[in-house]
Amino acid sequence: MTAPGAESVPSPGYRLLFVCTGNICRSAAAERLARRQLEALLGAAAASVLVHSAGTRAAVGSAIHPDSASVLRRLGGDDEQFTARRLRRQMVTEADLVLTMTREHRQAVLGLEPRALSRTFTLREAADLVRLLDAPPGTTRTAGDGGPRGLALRMAAARRLRTSSAEDDIVDPMGGPPEAHRRAGESIAECLGPVLDHVVRHLGS
Amino acid sequence: MDFGEMVRALRRGWWMPALGLLLGGLAAAAITLMTTAVYTSHTQLFVSTTDSSSTAEVFQGNQFAEKRIASYAELLTSQELAARVVADLGLDLTPGELVSRIDAAPVSGTVVLDVGVTDPSPEQAQRIARTVADEFVTAVEELETPAGALTSPVKVTVFGAADLPGSPSAPQPVLNLAVGLVIGVGVGAATAVVRARLDRSVKDPDEVADLAGAPIIGVVLRDDALEDDHRIDPQSSGRSAEAYRHLQTNLQFLDVDTPPRVLMVSSAMPSEGKTTVAVNLALSLADAGKRVALIEADLRRPRVISYLGLVDGAGLTNVLTGQAQVEEVEQPYGKDGALVVVGAGPTAPNPAQLLASGAMRALLEELRAGHDYVILDAPPLLPVADATGLAVLVDGVLLSVRHGNTTKEQVQRTRATLDRVGARTIGAVLNIVPVRDDISSAYGYDREYAAQPASSAG
Structure with a gap:
């Protein structure tokens, strides 16, 4: 496992952080699926997007849960060489976009770093917000569009157009049947599509 | 609590007297329906002294009768008299049960006794009343005849013969209903007012x-x-x-x-x-x-x-x-x-x-x-x-x-x-x-x- 200090190597890239509870099912799958989708979208340039994941109560050092791993492989992801990490404040501070699995995780992230309010979304919320960004052109443009955090700021500004509810959560498959892992994995893959599209578009602009 | 507050309390709790009215009415109806109808036949007996030739004697006789009349009322509701009536009519009642159905009272200031007999059947009530009167006349004659004398100085006359009651003496639906409604409304209104007094909310x-x-x-x-x-x-x-x-x-x-x-x-x-x-x-x-x-x-x-x-x-x-x-x-x-x-x-x-x-x-x-x-x-x-x-x-x-x-x-x-x-x-x-x-x-x-x-x- 890399030391936290090593992460702050100067990088012009975009930092994406996924958060769930144990960092062995949902956020781990999200990290690997996002990497896979970014490679498909950007090719070699995908290296400019740094994708990480962490858990609020991580099973530190563990590999991906076997059920989630098999779902991940079927969806085209890679489950090799994964070690679960515990969420730290610095990860949040550095991230340009924090995507959590549930509202509870979002709250935990904000507990570590309240300033991240406008960069932290649940994955489902984020997928819904980028859809709103598409809809009425220009309505939610705010200052700061240029920087790496511009996308998150525009998404946060669109929050006023919707209300957060239990619909924003992707439920924990831990302790559930393989079917639960499949459902979680498919939800994650589905939500990642539009969000990563916007990330790529944002980086290109 | 002034009158205005009372009116407000009643306006706010209007449903309580209304409910009371309804419950009172229902209770009265239930009581009326559950009571078996009974009929009362009345007869009046007149007490007089026989050997009275002058006004003074009549007066004295009347005074005598007035004093006696309380005892006669007791006599009318005695086991003895009841036993005779039961024997006469062959009733399926004990003398004690019959006594409880006879009501006798002197009409105050007079020498008249009013006797009421209650029975589920109007005809039976009339029959019993008639027999009670007859037996009473006989009983008084026996009791008041001095030893050795042939006639009694006191004479009881049946002047109001036992009537055949047309309507039941109980239950009385109108009275029951009226009482039920009045009590219901009263209790309901009182509850509303008390509740308003106890309620400290704004x-x-x-x-x-x-x-x-x-x-x-x-x-x-x-x-x-x-x-x-x-x-x-x-x-x-x-x-x-x-x-x-x-x-x-x-x-x-x-x-x-x-x-x-x-x-x-x-x-x-x-x-x-x-x-x-x-x-x-x-x-x-x-x-x-x-x-x-x-x-x-x-x-x-x-x-x-x-x-x-x-x-x-x-x-x-x-x-x-x-x-x-x-x-x-x-x-x-x-x-x-x-x-x-x-x-x-x-x-x-x-x-x-x-x-x-x-x-x-x-x-x-x-x-x-x-x-x-x-x-x-x-x-x-x-x-x-x-x-x-x-x-x-x-x-x-x-x-x-x-x-x-x-x-x-x-x-x-x-x-x-x-x-x-x-x-x-x-x-x-x-x-x-x-x-x-x-x-x-x-x-x-x-x-x-x-x-x-x-x-x-x-």
């Missing part, structure tokens, strides 16, 4: 204004939709939206020289609807084109964020402890962005201290500069001290008083608490008022009036 807007020492600037009727969703659509024409528009307008009339712009919404106790008032007042003000900041200042039981479906986890406590700037944790709400909301933030161990801090004062000044109104949803004033420290930092306190729930003492104590720290109560909102209450019509929210304004001329 119901009257003028009374609230008096106790709180501030005008009533809003009356919000009970609204189930509002209770579920917690927020109104400020542009709707609904009753609650209208009530909040009134409240918002009234607020702008308060103290026109130094209009209060930083307001704390609180109440005496929890669950008096203060968060709903704070949220919807903020929505109404924003809808009226004001720039509004709504602060979730109840750090113990924050509700604003969940009512509005915003993001929980960062907010006021972060700003007060210097972990974030207010711009970093405020969340815009609504399409036009006139309203920003600051959540409570992570739970803090010392809410009272945070809310009364210099950081809080600085934050309010900062928000005042950027907004037309700053609305704080504060904790209740009586159970915890959190809001007292905050109350002195704001321009004014708006009290939410729950109709029929907040007590007079609670309003008084709240006022005392605020007075003690030198806070200013700018107004009160009478909340969750039942739609049927007379206040609703008094405050112009009469449903009928709204529905058919043309007919109101009559």
Whole structure:
């Protein structure tokens, strides 16, 4: 496992952080699926997007849960060489976009770093917000569009157009049947599509 | 309690005498139906002395008869006489049972005895009455004939023969019903009045204004939709939206020289609807084109964020402890962005201290500069001290008083608490008022009036 200090190597890239509870099912799958989708979208340039994941109560050092791993492989992801990490404040501070699995995780992230309010979304919320960004052109443009955090700021500004509810959560498959892992994995893959599209578009602009 | 209060209590609790009336009537009907009908046959007996040739003797005889007549009444209800009647008629009754059906009493000041015999059958009653009279005449003759004499000086004459009763002597439906209804209505009305006397909750807007020492600037009727969703659509024409528009307008009339712009919404106790008032007042003000900041200042039981479906986890406590700037944790709400909301933030161990801090004062000044109104949803004033420290930092306190729930003492104590720290109560909102209450019509929210304004001329 890399030391936290090593992460702050100067990088012009975009930092994406996924958060769930144990960092062995949902956020781990999200990290690997996002990497896979970014490679498909950007090719070699995908290296400019740094994708990480962490858990609020991580099973530190563990590999991906076997059920989630098999779902991940079927969806085209890679489950090799994964070690679960515990969420730290610095990860949040550095991230340009924090995507959590549930509202509870979002709250935990904000507990570590309240300033991240406008960069932290649940994955489902984020997928819904980028859809709103598409809809009425220009309505939610705010200052700061240029920087790496511009996308998150525009998404946060669109929050006023919707209300957060239990619909924003992707439920924990831990302790559930393989079917639960499949459902979680498919939800994650589905939500990642539009969000990563916007990330790529944002980086290109 | 004066007459007016009594009338109000009865108007409010009108259903109690009504229910009493119904129950009394039903009880009377039940008693009437359950009672077997019985008939009473009456006969009158006249007592006189026989050997009276002069007026004086007649007079003396009468006096004698009057004295005797009490004994005769006893005689009529004696086992002995009853036994003879049972034997004569071959009745299926013991003498004792028969005695209980005979009622004999002297008509006072006369020498007349009135005898009533009650029986389920009118004919039987008549027959028994007739036999009782006959047997009595015989019995008196036997008893009053002195030893050796042939005739008795006292003579009993049957002058009112036993009648055949046409209607039952019991039950009497009309009487029963009348008694039942009167008792029912009386008990119901008494209950209503006593209940009103025991009820210490506030119901009257003028009374609230008096106790709180501030005008009533809003009356919000009970609204189930509002209770579920917690927020109104400020542009709707609904009753609650209208009530909040009134409240918002009234607020702008308060103290026109130094209009209060930083307001704390609180109440005496929890669950008096203060968060709903704070949220919807903020929505109404924003809808009226004001720039509004709504602060979730109840750090113990924050509700604003969940009512509005915003993001929980960062907010006021972060700003007060210097972990974030207010711009970093405020969340815009609504399409036009006139309203920003600051959540409570992570739970803090010392809410009272945070809310009364210099950081809080600085934050309010900062928000005042950027907004037309700053609305704080504060904790209740009586159970915890959190809001007292905050109350002195704001321009004014708006009290939410729950109709029929907040007590007079609670309003008084709240006022005392605020007075003690030198806070200013700018107004009160009478909340969750039942739609049927007379206040609703008094405050112009009469449903009928709204529905058919043309007919109101009559």
